[in-house]
Amino acid sequence: MKALCDIILASTSSLWACKETENGARIRTTCVFPSFEPVFVYVAKLGEGFVVHDAGETVAVIMAHGQDGDAAKRVIRSECKRYDVAFGERRISLKIDASEWLETAIVAVANTAAAAARNALKDNNKKTERDLADVIYEFLEPRLAKGTVTKGFPYLGESGRRYRFDLAVQSKDHLTLIETVTPHAISVNSKYVALADVPAEASVRKIVAHNNDLSQEDILLLQNVATVAGPNGVMELVAGSSTKH
Amino acid sequence: MIEEAGGVSRAHLAFRYNRVSTNQPSVSLIYERKKVCRVDVKPQDEYDGNPPQARKFGLPAKVYGTHIHRWEHNREYVLECLPPDEWEIPIKQEISQLTQMLGHILALICDECGIDFTPEQRDLNPPSREDLFK
Numbered sequence: 589m590k591a592l593c594d595i596i597l598a599s600t601s602s603l604w605a606c607k608e609t610e611n612g613a614r615i616r617t618t619c620v621f622p623s624f625e626p627v628f629v630y631v632a633k634l635g636e637g638f639v640v641h642d643a644g645e646t647v648a649v650i651m652a653h654g655q656d657g658d659a660a661k662r663v664i665r666s667e668c669k670r671y672d673v674a675f676g677e678r679r680i681s682l683k684i685d686a687s688e689w690l691e692t693a694i695v696a697v698a699n700t701a702a703a704a705a706r707n708a709l710k711d712n713n714k715k716t717e718r719d720l721a722d723v724i725y726e727f728l729e730p731r732l733a734k735g736t737v738t739k740g741f742p743y744l745g746e747s748g749r750r751y752r753f754d755l756a757v758q759s760k761d762h763l764t765l766i767e768t769v770t771p772h773a774i775s776v777n778s779k780y781v782a783l784a785d786v787p788a789e790a791s792v793r794k795i796v797a798h799n800n801d802l803s804q805e806d807i808l809l810l811q812n813v814a815t816v817a818g819p820n821g822v823m824e825l826v827a828g829s830s831t832k833h
Numbered sequence: 834m835i836e837e838a839g840g841v842s843r844a845h846l847a848f849r850y851n852r853v854s855t856n857q858p859s860v861s862l863i864y865e866r867k868k869v870c871r872v873d874v875k876p877q878d879e880y881d882g883n884p885p886q887a888r889k890f891g892l893p894a895k896v897y898g899t900h901i902h903r904w905e906h907n908r909e910y911v912l913e914c915l916p917p918d919e920w921e922i923p924i925k926q927e928i929s930q931l932t933q934m935l936g937h938i939l940a941l942i943c944d945e946c947g948i949d950f951t952p953e954q955r956d957l958n959p960p961s962r963e964d965l966f967k
Contacts, residue, residue, distance in 0.1 A: 666916075669913065669914045669915075670914050670915060671884055671885055671886075671914075672884065672885040672886045672914070673885070682885060684885075688893065688894050688895070689885070689888070689894045691882065691894065691895075692882055692883065692884065692885055692894045693885065695882065696884065696885050742917065748865050748866060748867075749918065750917040750918065751917060751918070752917050
């Protein structure tokens with residue numbers, strides 16, 4: 589009778605299969621895109637070392653999910669830092685000096701590709717949140733003192749968790765934190781948690797901005813932790829109290 | 834445990850003990866719910882991979898046997914490479930394979946984290962394995 593390991597190795601021999609192509613040696617990895625297609629990575633010689641890359645397939649996969657090229661690139665770039673990989677116009681890649689790092693580089697590129705594609709599926713919500721944040725920023729920035737409005741404001745919550753608020757308006761005595769929310773459970777829940785973790789202090793004002801599309805239940809929920817307003821309301825609330833002098 | 838004046842626990846040790854691989858315990862120092870140092874005892878013929886960021890410290894891609902996850906190696910990774918809501922210290926460095934006893938491991942973690950742990954305090958006597966889960 590065959591040993592269990594022999595059965596497993598025989599039936600999974602296609603994993604890590606390697607084939608020479610014009611892009612370099614193509615390796616089928618154990619990572620998958622959201623559609624459960626395998627992530628392939630390519631290895632090419634570069635001087636004494638190697639370059640490991642995805643041949644631009646991640647951008648193609650994300651665009652096939654309905655995202656535009658800019659959104660695909662933004663999501664990929666945000667994922668590249670985790671494993672120190674680079675992203676050019678289309679390719680995710682990692683250069684290494686020695687074969688000792690090949691296994692790490694293949695795993696790093698494949699995981700970056702899979703994670704970026706998965707995050708791109710979630711990114712539609714974020715895009716709408718970002719659009720609303722951009723609209724409010726464009727309105728407030730010229731009306732307030734230079735450097736007063738910040739996008740992606742880092743904040744340490746009372747619990748010790750770190751957050752990045754969509755917008756913040758800082759003055760000498762006050763800080764206004766603004767979170768943009770879309771009518772989706774992920775958006776409502778994550779923003780609720782972030783705002784609830786900001787201590788209730790007179791010097792910190794918390795605002796939820798939405799596109800006048802939240803349900804009454806969501807508005808009531810978010811009112812427990814912040815002032816809730818549509819874009820015009822937010823602009824009035826902030827610009828009205830902090831106009832440039 | 835590190836206690837604040839108000840008696841609030843700020844740091845603690847976490848132990849991972851695999852019931853299958855009983856010779857591979859892992860000890861972590863958790864500070865404000867975040868792991869800042871970790872020592873894994875492993876057989877010398879087994880390896881764990883390092884992420885690419887380990888290259889800048891001259892560390893190898895594969896780390897064989899017992900190793901330490903130092904804060905000084907992982908600080909930049911946590912603060913610069915991970916999203917703000919994630920925390921992990923994956924960069925590791927091989928240490929002496931003689932590091933097997935709990936007292937040695939704690940002394941190493943304390944030394945890494947600037948905690949006073951005198952030689953007189955290092956004589957630790959954990960219960961025997963068979964008494965652990967009674």
